[in-house]
Amino acid sequence: xxxxxxxxxxxxxxxxxxxxxxxxxxxxxxxxxxxxxxxxxxxxxxxxxxxxxxxxxxxxxxxxxxxxxxxxxxxxxxxxxxxxxxxxxxxxxxxxxxxxxxxxxxxxxxxxxxxxxxxxxxxxxxxxxxxxxxxxxxxxxxxxxxxxxxxxxxxxxxxxxxxxxxxxxxxxxxxxxxxxxxxxxxxxxxxxxxxxxxxxxxxxxxxxxxxxxxxxxxxxxxxxxxxxxxxxxxxxxxxxxxxxxxxxxxxxxxxxxxxxxxxxxxxxxxxxxxxxxxxxxxxxxxxxxxxxxxxxxxxxxxxxxxxxxxxxxxxxxxxxxxxxxxxxxxxxxxxxxxxxxxxxxxxxxxxxxxxxxxxxxxxxxxxxxxxxxxxxxxxxxxxxxxxxxxxxxxxxxxxxxxxxxxxxxxxxxxxxxxxxxxxxxxxxxxxxxxxxxxxxxxxxxxxxxxxxxxxxxxxxxxxxxxxxxxxxxxxxxxxxxxxxxxxxxxxxxxxxxxxxxxxxxxxxxxxxxxxxxxxxxxxxxxxxx
Amino acid sequence: xxxxxxxxxxxxxxxxxxxxxxxxxxxxxxxxxxxxxxxxxxxxxxxxxxxxxxxxxxxxxxxxxxxxxxxxxxxxxxxxxxxxxxxxxxxxxxxxxxxxxxxxxxxxxxxxxxxxxxxxxxxxxxxxxxxxxxxxxxxxxxxxxxxxxxxxxxxxxxxxxxxxxxxxxxxxxxxxxxxxxxxxxxxxxxxxxxxxxxxxxxxxxxxxxxxxxxxxxxxxxxxxxxxxxxxx
Numbered sequence: 001x002x003x004x005x006x007x008x009x010x011x012x013x014x015x016x017x018x019x020x021x022x023x024x025x026x027x028x029x030x031x032x033x034x035x036x037x038x039x040x041x042x043x044x045x046x047x048x049x050x051x052x053x054x055x056x057x058x059x060x061x062x063x064x065x066x067x068x069x070x071x072x073x074x075x076x077x078x079x080x081x082x083x084x085x086x087x088x089x090x091x092x093x094x095x096x097x098x099x100x101x102x103x104x105x106x107x108x109x110x111x112x113x114x115x116x117x118x119x120x121x122x123x124x125x126x127x128x129x130x131x132x133x134x135x136x137x138x139x140x141x142x143x144x145x146x147x148x149x150x151x152x153x154x155x156x157x158x159x160x161x162x163x164x165x166x167x168x169x170x171x172x173x174x175x176x177x178x179x180x181x182x183x184x185x186x187x188x189x190x191x192x193x194x195x196x197x198x199x200x201x202x203x204x205x206x207x208x209x210x211x212x213x214x215x216x217x218x219x220x221x222x223x224x225x226x227x228x229x230x231x232x233x234x235x236x237x238x239x240x241x242x243x244x245x246x247x248x249x250x251x252x253x254x255x256x257x258x259x260x261x262x263x264x265x266x267x268x269x270x271x272x273x274x275x276x277x278x279x280x281x282x283x284x285x286x287x288x289x290x291x292x293x294x295x296x297x298x299x300x301x302x303x304x305x306x307x308x309x310x311x312x313x314x315x316x317x318x319x320x321x322x323x324x325x326x327x328x329x330x331x332x333x334x335x336x337x338x339x340x341x342x343x344x345x346x347x348x349x350x351x352x353x354x355x356x357x358x359x360x361x362x363x364x365x366x367x368x369x370x371x372x373x374x375x376x377x378x379x380x381x382x383x384x385x386x387x388x389x390x391x392x393x394x395x396x397x398x399x400x401x402x403x404x405x406x407x408x409x410x411x412x413x414x415x416x417x418x419x420x421x422x423x424x425x426x427x428x429x430x431x432x433x434x435x436x437x438x439x440x441x442x443x444x445x446x447x448x449x450x451x452x453x454x455x456x457x458x459x460x461x462x463x464x465x466x467x468x469x470x471x472x473x474x475x476x477x478x479x480x481x482x483x484x485x486x487x488x489x490x491x492x493x494x495x496x497x498x499x500x501x502x503x504x505x506x507x508x509x510x511x512x513x514x515x516x517x518x519x520x521x522x523x524x525x526x527x528x529x
Numbered sequence: 530x531x532x533x534x535x536x537x538x539x540x541x542x543x544x545x546x547x548x549x550x551x552x553x554x555x556x557x558x559x560x561x562x563x564x565x566x567x568x569x570x571x572x573x574x575x576x577x578x579x580x581x582x583x584x585x586x587x588x589x590x591x592x593x594x595x596x597x598x599x600x601x602x603x604x605x606x607x608x609x610x611x612x613x614x615x616x617x618x619x620x621x622x623x624x625x626x627x628x629x630x631x632x633x634x635x636x637x638x639x640x641x642x643x644x645x646x647x648x649x650x651x652x653x654x655x656x657x658x659x660x661x662x663x664x665x666x667x668x669x670x671x672x673x674x675x676x677x678x679x680x681x682x683x684x685x686x687x688x689x690x691x692x693x694x695x696x697x698x699x700x701x702x703x704x705x706x707x708x709x710x711x712x713x714x715x716x717x718x719x720x721x722x723x724x725x726x727x728x729x730x731x732x733x734x735x736x737x738x739x740x741x742x743x744x745x746x747x748x749x750x751x752x753x754x755x756x757x758x759x760x761x
Contacts, residue, residue: 002573006579006580050578251620252619516586519587
C-alpha cells in the first residue's frame with residue numbers, strides 16, 4: 001500500500017544527516033495553557049518538514065525542494081494533556097510513554113552516574129512538553145528558523161516557555177537549547193562519533209523507506225537467501241515504525257485512539273548520552289597492549305565494525321582486508337563529495353557498491369563469534385538472525401529480531417577538548433523512532449545492551465554502551481569474551497574491568513503526530529468518542 | 530466521530546413507531562424523501578505542500594457547523610455528512626490484507642424531492658463551497674454547469690438501501706415550521722396556565738398572528754440549527 005509521505009513527518013523516513021544536513025538544534029518547550037499551546041502548534045504546523053521525497057534540482061520554493069532548514073515537532077504525554085487531548089484518548093497511550101523516561105530508569109539501566117539525579121538540569125527541574133528539532137545545512141539557516149519559532153513563542157505572551165537548562169562545555173548548566181553536529185575533519189563532515197567509530201551505517205529498511213533499493217541488503221529482515229544479495233533480505237513491514245500500517249505480527253499495531261490521531265504518527269526516544277572518551281582510550285591502550293590483535297582490532301571486536309572504515313569485522317576479519325576496503329571507501333566518498341552538486345552515475349554506483357558491502361552480511365559463517373564476538377555492539381542490537389544459533393529454528397531467521405528494530409536519527413554533540421579526560425560535554429544525542437517504545441527500544445536496551453542471556457553470555461553487557469558497574473572497591477566490573485576460533489590458532493581473550501563508557505544525561509519519550517493529527521491537536525478536535 | 534462528520538439535522542423522530550418498524554424490516558424512505566450516497570475518488574497527488582487527501586480533510590474539519598454550514602443553504606436537506614474513507618480495515622492475519630484503489634470523499638444525504646432537483650439546488654445554492662470540497666476529487670475540474678454536476682454525482686452514486694428514517698417526507702420548510710410551531714405552542718401553554726378564558730383567547734389570537742401557522746416560510750426555524758434559532 002502506498003503511504004502518504006506528505007502526511008508523515010520527515011524525520012521518520014529520513015536521516016537528515018545523510019541528506020547534507022550535518023547540524024541540528026533541539027529545543028524544548030513548556031505549555032502554560034491550552035489556548036496558547038494550540039495556537040503555538042498551529043503556528044509551527046506550516047513549518048513542519050514532511051516525508052516528501054526531495055528533488056535537488058527543484059526550484060527553491062517548490063514543495064519538493066530541500067529546505068534550508070528542516071523542522072519537526074513531537075510531544076510528551078504531559079504535552080498532549082496540556083493541549084487538551086481528552087482523557088479518554090490520553091488513556092489509550094502506552095504506559096511507558098505516559099510514565100516518561102525518568103520513571104523507566106530501572107528498565108533502562110539508568111543507575112549510578114546515569115541516574116536521573118545527575119541529568120542535565122532541564123530534565124530534573126522542569127516539565128518538558130514539546131520538542132522541536134531544526135536540522136540545517138549551516139548554522140545561519142538553523143538560526144533563521146529558530147528565530148521564526150522564537151517569534152511564535154513571544155506571541156504566546158507567556159503561554160509557551162522555552163525551557164533552558166541544557167549543560168554545555170565549560171560548566172555551563174543553563175543553555176537554551178541542545179546543539180548537535182556531525183564531527184568535522186578538515187572541514188568535511190564525518191559520520192563518526194567521539195570514540196572514533198564510523199556511525200549511522202545500519203539503518204532498518206522498511207516498505208516506506210526512501211533511498212537506493214540496495215539498502216534492503218542488511219537493512220531489511222533476513223530471509224534464508226544469500227545475505228550478500230537482495231535475495232537475502234526483504235523490507236520490514238512499515239507498521240514497525242509508523243502507526244496505522246501492517247507490522248511484523250501482520251496486524252495493525254496497538255495505537256492511541258482515535259485512529260486518526262495515531263495514523264501516520266509514531267513514538268520517539270530522545271536521549272543525551274555522554275561519552276567517557278578518556279576511559280575508553282585508556283582501556284584500549286592498556287588492554288590493547290596485551291591483546292594479540294592489537295588496539296584497533298580490540299576496538300573492532302567491541303563494536304563489530306572497524307573504527308575508521310565501519311567495515312564489518314565478520315566480513316573483514318583482518319587489518320589487511322579492512323585497510324583495503326577503507327582505501328576504496330575513502331576514494332569513493334571523496335569523489336562523491338567533490339561531485340556533491342551533481343554526482344555522476346559512476347561515482348554513485350561505486351559508493352553504493354562499497355556501502356552495500358558494509359551491510360551485506362549475517363553471522364551464519366561466524367556462529368561461534370571467532371570473527372565478530374557474540375557480545376559485540378552491532379551483533380547485540382541487531383543479531384540478523386544469529387539468535388537461531390544455526391539451527392533454523394523458526395519459519396524465518398528474523399523471528400526474534402524483526403520486532404526489535406529501531407530507526408536512529410541522532411547526531412553527536414559537543415567537542416572533545418582533551419581525549420585523555422572523561423569530563424566535558426560531548427557524546428551522542430540518541431534519537432530512536434519506533435511504533436512501540438517498550439517492545440522495541442526498551443527491549444533492546446534492557447535485554448540486549450544491559451544483559452546477555454539471549455546470546456548465551458550470562459549477564460555480560462554491551463562493551464560500549466552497557467551500564468557497567470563497579471565493585472565495592474569502586475573498580476569497574478564490565479566483562480567481555482572475544483571468542484577464539486575452533487582450530488585453536490586463536491585463543492579466546494577475556495576483557496575484564498571494563499568501565500562505563502557511556503552515561504545518560506537526560507531524555508524523554510515523545511509522540512510524533514502526523515500532519516493531520518497536528519492539525520487536530522492545534523484545533524482541539526481530537527475526539528475519541 | 531464528530532470530528533469528521535458534519536451533521537445537519539432538521540427532523541425530529543416523528544412517527545417513531547413506523548420508523549422503527551421500517552428500520553427493522555428494511556428501510557424505505559417515506560413518500561417525498563430520498564437518500565443519496567456518493568463515493569468520489571480523491572486525487573492521489575500533491576496539492577501544493579500537502580496531499581489532496583490531507584488538504585481535503587483539513588478543509589472538512591474546518592467547515593462551520595449547523596446553520597453556518599454551507600450545506601444548510603442547500604434546499605430540502607434533512608441531514609448530510611461528509612467523511613473520508615481512507616481504506617478498508619485490516620483485521621490482522623490470517624485475514625487477507627486488502628486496500629482500496631483510492632481514498633474516497635463520502636457525501637451522504639437525506640433530502641426531500643427527486644434527485645435531479647436536489648442536486649441542481651445543491652449546485653445553485655452552494656456552488657463555491659462545493660468547488661472547495663470537490664476540487665480534491667478526480668475529474669471534478671471538468672464540472673462547469675449544473676448538468677455536469679448532476680451527472681458527476683450520479684456517476685459516483687452508490688446504490689444502497691440504508692436510509693436514516695429521521696423525519697417525514699415533507700418538504701423541509703414544512704418540517705421546520707412544524708417544529709417551530711410545536712415549540713412555540715408548548716411555550717404558550719406553560720406561559721398561560723390558569724389564565725382566565727377571555728385573556729387566554731386574546732393571547733391565543735395574538736399567538737396565531739405572531740406565529741402565522743399558514744405561512745411555511747416565516748417565522749420558522751433556521752435550517753441546520755442545533756439550538757433554537759428563529760428566522761422571521
